[in-house]
Amino acid sequence: MWLAIKLGYRNLIGAGLRTWLNVIVLSFSFVVIIFMKGVMIGWDHQAKTDMTNWEIGGGQYWQKNYDPLDPFTLTESHALIPQEVKEEITKGDMEPFLIIPGTIYPQGRLQSIVIKGINPGQSLFLLPSQKLDTIADAIPAIIGSLMAKNIKADVGDQIMVRWRDANGTFDAGNIAITDIFTTNVPEVETGQIYIPLEKLQTMMMLPGEATILTFRDGQKIRPSLDGWILKNKDDLTASVDAMIKTKSVGQSVMYGILLLLAMLAIFDTQVLSIFRRQKEIGTYIALGYTRRQVVGLFTVEGTMHAILAALLSAAYGLPFLAHMAKAGWKMPIDTSEFGMAIAQTLYPVYSLGLVITTVLIMTLVTAIVSYWPSRRIARMNPTDALRGKLQ
Amino acid sequence: METSPVIKVEKLVKRFRVGKGEFTALNGIELVLKRGEFAGLVGPSGSGKTTLLNIVGSLDVPTAGEAIVLGKSIGSLSAKEAARLRKENLGFIFQSYNLLAVHTVYENVEFPLLLLNFSSSERKRMIMDALEWVGLTDKVKSKPPQLSGGECQRVAIARAMVKKPSLVLADEPTANLDAANSHNILKTMVALNNDLNTTFLFATHDDKVISYLKRKIFLLDGKVDREEIKSN
Numbered sequence: 304m305w306l307a308i309k310l311g312y313r314n315l316i317g318a319g320l321r322t323w324l325n326v327i328v329l330s331f332s333f334v335v336i337i338f339m340k341g342v343m344i345g346w347d348h349q350a351k352t353d354m355t356n357w358e359i360g361g362g363q364y365w366q367k368n369y370d371p372l373d374p375f376t377l378t379e380s381h382a383l384i385p386q387e388v389k390e391e392i393t394k395g396d397m398e399p400f401l402i403i404p405g406t407i408y409p410q411g412r413l414q415s416i417v418i419k420g421i422n423p424g425q426s427l428f429l430l431p432s433q434k435l436d437t438i439a440d441a442i443p444a445i446i447g448s449l450m451a452k453n454i455k456a457d458v459g460d461q462i463m464v465r466w467r468d469a470n471g472t473f474d475a476g477n478i479a480i481t482d483i484f485t486t487n488v489p490e491v492e493t494g495q496i497y498i499p500l501e502k503l504q505t506m507m508m509l510p511g512e513a514t515i516l517t518f519r520d521g522q523k524i525r526p527s528l529d530g531w532i533l534k535n536k537d538d539l540t541a542s543v544d545a546m547i548k549t550k551s552v553g554q555s556v557m558y559g560i561l562l563l564l565a566m567l568a569i570f571d572t573q574v575l576s577i578f579r580r581q582k583e584i585g586t587y588i589a590l591g592y593t594r595r596q597v598v599g600l601f602t603v604e605g606t607m608h609a610i611l612a613a614l615l616s617a618a619y620g621l622p623f624l625a626h627m628a629k630a631g632w633k634m635p636i637d638t639s640e641f642g643m644a645i646a647q648t649l650y651p652v653y654s655l656g657l658v659i660t661t662v663l664i665m666t667l668v669t670a671i672v673s674y675w676p677s678r679r680i681a682r683m684n685p686t687d688a689l690r691g692k693l694q
Numbered sequence: 695m696e697t698s699p700v701i702k703v704e705k706l707v708k709r710f711r712v713g714k715g716e717f718t719a720l721n722g723i724e725l726v727l728k729r730g731e732f733a734g735l736v737g738p739s740g741s742g743k744t745t746l747l748n749i750v751g752s753l754d755v756p757t758a759g760e761a762i763v764l765g766k767s768i769g770s771l772s773a774k775e776a777a778r779l780r781k782e783n784l785g786f787i788f789q790s791y792n793l794l795a796v797h798t799v800y801e802n803v804e805f806p807l808l809l810l811n812f813s814s815s816e817r818k819r820m821i822m823d824a825l826e827w828v829g830l831t832d833k834v835k836s837k838p839p840q841l842s843g844g845e846c847q848r849v850a851i852a853r854a855m856v857k858k859p860s861l862v863l864a865d866e867p868t869a870n871l872d873a874a875n876s877h878n879i880l881k882t883m884v885a886l887n888n889d890l891n892t893t894f895l896f897a898t899h900d901d902k903v904i905s906y907l908k909r910k911i912f913l914l915d916g917k918v919d920r921e922e923i924k925s926n
Contacts, residue, residue, distance in 0.1 A: 306809070310808075313797055313801060314794075314796055317794075317797055582792055583795075586788075586792040586794070588753070589780060589792070590853075591778070591780045591809045592777065592781075592809065593773060593777040594773060686753050689753070
């Protein structure tokens with residue numbers, strides 16, 4: 304083994320540019336694979352963080368009838384805010400939401416929406432709810448940028464909104480857009496408008512009632528509230544976890560493609576080497592190498608490509624990856640129309656495990672694709688090899 | 695005094711498959727070579743010289759008959775045993791040198807010693823000795839592409855001789871060299887044969903080589919046609 308390493312190293316260094324071209328290609332693959340995987344992990348992290356910051360906080364209580372997937376339950380999904388949590392609400396550690404169905408009429412069109420009542424002074428979410436704390440002749444409302452684009456609305460615009468109060472009576476009024484926010488969480492903006500909670504409670508004739516109670520501290524042990532269902536963070540991020548799991552299949556495919564490209568480069572080199580270096584192989588055998596030792600030498604040589612590539616990657620890849628983790632990867636175009644949550648800047652997240660796993664997998668794959676064509680040598684007649692005769 | 699032959703070939707037959715038929719390259723060769731001989735297989739192309747050299751060198755096996763080299767029957771050796779025979783006892787010199795192009799002269803000559811696990815200091819001494827025999831001590835750091843044909847062949851000789859093998863097999867060693875270089879190479883080999891008592895077996899049809907041989911074994915159509923021994 305030591306001899307194979309020594310000879311393999313000499314052969315690699317002696318081959319000069321040919322070796323370095325392969326090593327550069329392979330090292331590029333290393334860095335790209337780790338970077339892309341880091342971006343994907345970063346994206347997943349960001350999705351969960353954004354969801355926490357914009358929507359779910361540390362967890363929620365849902366009024367027992369509330370089903371976000373069934374809009375018909377919304378009219379019945381409200382109840383008085385329990386006495387037990389009022390202190391927490393006062394402290395700003397819990398925020399009630401009242402959610403009701405409604406209809407807006409932008410430019411004469413009809414669009415079904417969800418109206419959410421939120422406390423303008425809340426600090427639990429990144430929603431710019433303080434923009435609701437304004438005196439206007441219409442109902443102050445904030446909407447997301449996608450929603451604004453959909454209904455062609457801008458700040459200052461007034462749009463007619465219709466709702467049905469607790470007694471089943473239809474009522475209507477105008478909302479005034481006081482702010483348009485941008486978020487990476489489509490769930491908090493698609494088909495939704497936010498208005499002050501108290502205003503919505505009045506409009507609905509549901510004073511002191513809410514649909515959802517979101518709390519800040521997810522670590523605290525929560526009591527069960529009568530008529531309310533406790534949803535911890537894991538329950539609420541289950542959909543994101545499922546999405547991440549689904550995405551991981553795609554990520555694995557991409558990971559595989561990048562690995563395949565790197566593998567092809569090495570495989571190509573090894574196959575070429577065998578045909579170009581037949582005489583050399585014959586010489587090794589004539590000088591006393593066994594066929595197995597020749598296969599070993601070529602396998603070690605190929606594997607050394609991966610090791611050199613890992614070292615080269617460390618030289619330029621680590622600073623690059625560290626820089627990208629800090630500065631982030633700015634999306635070159637507006638991602639708001641991608642139909643999925645992508646931040647304008649993605650921050651890759653790398654772990655030591657990711658780096659070690661990638662290096663090990665690449666090295667192993669390189670060893671395999673080096674061994675594979677080298678096996679052919681074992682079948683080569685040494686006298687033919689010495690003459691450089693193709694078989 | 696050692697009396698056992700270095701090479702003993704009896705009724706050796708080698709056939710190759712050619713398409714659906716067979717070609718008989720060697721047809722009942724009988725040959726005995728003693729230690730210290732400077733002999734050559736002489737004959738036209740296709741007479742079986744290289745085939746016989748390959749079998750003696752344990753790179754190929756006989757179809758029938760027996761080739762015993764240094765007491766070992768080539769036909770019955772495993773691949774590992776054959777590799778050990780080559781590694782420990784045989785030196786090869788090829789027509790096209792077969793040097794490792796990306797290695798230096800020093801590293802090329804070092805290769806057989808690495809296989810034999812000599813220590814670094816021993817290797818260095820033996821390599822410098824071998825390069826001194828062939829007059830290339832000033833080229834240790836050069837690589838084969840930087841050398842002339844004659845120099846390359848001298849490196850090949852140094853590589854073959856560095857471990858002081860019992861038998862050196864040289865296949866058309868001067869075929870790629872001019873007359874002056876050929877004579878230099880042959881003189882070097884004669885000197886090594888005299889100084890180290892190494893047995894040399896050539897395969898050649900080059901008159902320059904033939905003129906140096908002490909024993910000429912003429913092959914024709916896979917058979918020993920006749921022999922000539924040079925009288926001192």
